[in-house]
Amino acid sequence: MGLAVLLAAACLAQSPTPDPPQHPVSVNLQSGFAETFQLTLGGVFGAGPAWQNRATISVGNLFRKGDAASLSGFATLDTAGHHPDWLASVSYKTRLLTRGNQQLTGAFSFERWRFPSVLSGAQDWLLGYAGTYTARPGRIPITVQSNAWTLLHSSLRKGSLVHTQVWASHPLYGSDWLNVTLRHGPQHTYSWNFYGTHGHRVVRYAGALVLTHGKMSFEAGYRPQYGLQQRIPDNRFWSLMLSQTF
Numbered sequence: 089m090g091l092a093v094l095l096a097a098a099c100l101a102q103s104p105t106p107d108p109p110q111h112p113v114s115v116n117l118q119s120g121f122a123e124t125f126q127l128t129l130g131g132v133f134g135a136g137p138a139w140q141n142r143a144t145i146s147v148g149n150l151f152r153k154g155d156a157a158s159l160s161g162f163a164t165l166d167t168a169g170h171h172p173d174w175l176a177s178v179s180y181k182t183r184l185l186t187r188g189n190q191q192l193t194g195a196f197s198f199e200r201w202r203f204p205s206v207l208s209g210a211q212d213w214l215l216g217y218a219g220t221y222t223a224r225p226g227r228i229p230i231t232v233q234s235n236a237w238t239l240l241h242s243s244l245r246k247g248s249l250v251h252t253q254v255w256a257s258h259p260l261y262g263s264d265w266l267n268v269t270l271r272h273g274p275q276h277t278y279s280w281n282f283y284g285t286h287g288h289r290v291v292r293y294a295g296a297l298v299l300t301h302g303k304m305s306f307e308a309g310y311r312p313q314y315g316l317q318q319r320i321p322d323n324r325f326w327s328l329m330l331s332q333t334f
Contacts, residue, residue: 139167304333306328
């Protein structure tokens with residue numbers, strides 16, 4: 089009996105480990121509350137708080153190792169006025185350059201926006217493009233990201249905008265059960281006639297405390313905004329979000 093057990097254990101130990109899927113699929117679900125619905129242009133819509141949900145399905149290694157195609161949806165509902173606004177997008181991202189601890193990735197997307205709460209109601213088709221640079225000069229990872237959108241068709245005035253953000257991620261605590269990270273950095277938006285706006289729109293400084301357990305995370309964010317034009321409100325935006333990846 090003991091010999092049989094030893095032989096079975098030896099066979100199990102020598103059995104090959106299953107190869108990872110050739111095209112791994114991941115699903116990320118996020119839900120939580122924010123102060124209100126706010127665009128990168130700086131406008132604030134609804135009395136708040138806003139119940140916000142996002143779902144993203146990604147398939148990796150489509151054309152090259154490390155790339156991914158994603159289908160994403162976002163919806164925000166003002167709990168006071170019950171104004172639903174949503175967007176959906178399909179996107180592709182890939183690594184463009186890797187050198188030491190530095191990496192540059194690029195992405196593009198095709199998006200549908202329906203924001204009835206914005207001005208007279210925004211119904212848009214857009215192209216999106218993004219570049220993300222990451223580096224680790226010391227023990228603190230640094231990320232620089234620029235996202236740009238161009239309106240192809242809209243019920244409002246067409247144009248383009250670019251939103252740039254920089255953040256550093258400071259690890260505060262780490263264990264097998266929980267990791268705590270402080271993420272913070274500046275943000276800026278510039279518009280070329282997007283929804284009839286032009287020029288430097290806002291400067292923000294965003295901060296978030298992120299608690300991660302396995303594939304689940306909780307994020308508490310705070311983001312002061314300073315308007316660079318008339319009629320753009322200064323505000324202190326907050327958010328509480330729970331995410332799960334499968």
